[in-house]
Amino acid sequence: MLAAGASLAQDLVAPAADNPTGFWEDAEVVALNREMLLATGNTWDSTSPHPVEQLENRQQWIDRAAGLLQANYRGCDRFALKDPAMCLLLPIWVAAFQQLGIALRVAIILRSPLAVADSLQARNGFSVEKSLMIWLAYNWTLATSPELEDLTLAVCDYDQLIARPAVILQGLLDTLGLPCDEAGLAEFAGEFVDPGLQHSERALEELADDPAAQLAGQLAAALFPLGELSHGEAIHDALESLRSDELGQSLPTLVNSFIGRDRSDMVEALRTDLDETREALSQAEGWRDEAERLETELQREEAGFKAELDRLNTLLGDKEASYQGAMARLEAELKQAHSDYGQELERSAAELAGETRARQAEASARAGADQRAAEGERLSAGVASG
Numbered sequence: 347m348l349a350a351g352a353s354l355a356q357d358l359v360a361p362a363a364d365n366p367t368g369f370w371e372d373a374e375v376v377a378l379n380r381e382m383l384l385a386t387g388n389t390w391d392s393t394s395p396h397p398v399e400q401l402e403n404r405q406q407w408i409d410r411a412a413g414l415l416q417a418n419y420r421g422c423d424r425f426a427l428k429d430p431a432m433c434l435l436l437p438i439w440v441a442a443f444q445q446l447g448i449a450l451r452v453a454i455i456l457r458s459p460l461a462v463a464d465s466l467q468a469r470n471g472f473s474v475e476k477s478l479m480i481w482l483a484y485n486w487t488l489a490t491s492p493e494l495e496d497l498t499l500a501v502c503d504y505d506q507l508i509a510r511p512a513v514i515l516q517g518l519l520d521t522l523g524l525p526c527d528e529a530g531l532a533e534f535a536g537e538f539v540d541p542g543l544q545h546s547e548r549a550l551e552e553l554a555d556d557p558a559a560q561l562a563g564q565l566a567a568a569l570f571p572l573g574e575l576s577h578g579e580a581i582h583d584a585l586e587s588l589r590s591d592e593l594g595q596s597l598p599t600l601v602n603s604f605i606g607r608d609r610s611d612m613v614e615a616l617r618t619d620l621d622e623t624r625e626a627l628s629q630a631e632g633w634r635d636e637a638e639r640l641e642t643e644l645q646r647e648e649a650g651f652k653a654e655l656d657r658l659n660t661l662l663g664d665k666e667a668s669y670q671g672a673m674a675r676l677e678a679e680l681k682q683a684h685s686d687y688g689q690e691l692e693r694s695a696a697e698l699a700g701e702t703r704a705r706q707a708e709a710s711a712r713a714g715a716d717q718r719a720a721e722g723e724r725l726s727a728g729v730a731s732g
Contacts, residue, residue, distance in 0.1 A: 352426040355418050371429050374414055379431035382407055382438065390431055391470070393479035395487040398437045411442035424524075433488040440493040451498040451522045454488065455507065456569055459562040478558040485565055489588055498522055499581045501572035 355372035362369075383389055385407075386400040401407060419425040432439060443450040463477035472480075488494075500521035507514045512531055519526045568588050572581050 353422040408441045433484040454501045457504040478562045503573045
């Protein structure tokens with residue numbers, strides 16, 4: 347629709363691994379659709395057609411959808427919405443557009459049931475039967491919605507759109523009565539259409555012979571030729587014929603049968619999950635008991651460690667006090683020894699000085715005596731000579 351000059355929401359669903367170029371879906375619209383489906387007791391992968399019939403307070407949902415459109419697309423001359431859930435909730439959105447007085451055109455892009463089954467199996471792990479039932483619910487609900495009767499419609503084959511994007515999109519826009527921007531069309535064909543994203547090209551002839559496959563094949567056989575019709579009136583006539591087809595009588599029986607088996611499978615799966623949960627709880631209780639035992643042992647070890655640590659701290663304190671006392675005594679003794687040594691040194695020095703003076707006195711006395719003796723001898727010698 348970008349090639350027709352349509353605007354998109356600012357907040358788009360983020361690309362994913364299975365769709366790296368983007369989903370081009372308004373995130374708020376997707377969220378509201380999910381909420382509406384939940385209000386009917388369904389989800390996007392439920393297999394019940396026409397879930398809107400189970401929706402209470404329908405006007406409330408119409409008002410919310412209209413409010414969202416006003417908030418997100420105010421001032422847009424033309425805008426586009428895309429979400430597969432629109433197939434299931436078309437009555438709400440048609441009423442919202444009508445409430446706002448906005449002209450609505452609908453483009454229906456059809457994919458092969460088996461291509462959808464392959465995609466859902468790869469992405470979600472669904473069985474082929476469940477995937478076909480989902481395809482039936484979406485496409486039957488859309489094709490038989492009375493709201494389509496007064497709308498401008500166009501239908502195209504997804505495989506053809508991927509194979510011949512420019513041609514198919516041009517025809518789609520022509521059928522919808524929308525202008526086509528040549529540059530936008532070329533950009534769409536060259537950049538946005540990636541054949542590598544077509545993960546499956548399985549043909550309708552490959553459908554198995556189970557009831558879901560048969561009904562999917564019948565509905566696909568009725569819908570796919572609509573892509574060759576270039577006039578909305580012819581498309582409406584074909585859809586009107588489809589609404590009165592016996593296919594519509596077979597589908598409810600098949601859906602109820604599948605839902606019953608699906609619920610049985612779900613119950614069995616829940617029982618298995620419950621058993622596994624109980625076993626896990628039993629293991630968890632064992633782990634809890636072991637954890638409690640280890641915690642008690644750890645607390646006991648911690649208490650013993652704390653007591654030993656306290657004992658060692660006390661012993662260390664005692665040793666430190668004893669060490670401090672010994673150091674004080676040693677310091678006092680050292681001071682005393684130093685004082686005694688000084689006094690002894692002073693005494694020895696005094697004694698040495700006294701002895702030195704005595705020796706000096708003695709030497710002086712001896713020298714004097716020697717001098718007097720010499721003098722006496724000299725005098726004696728003089729007397730004798732005279």
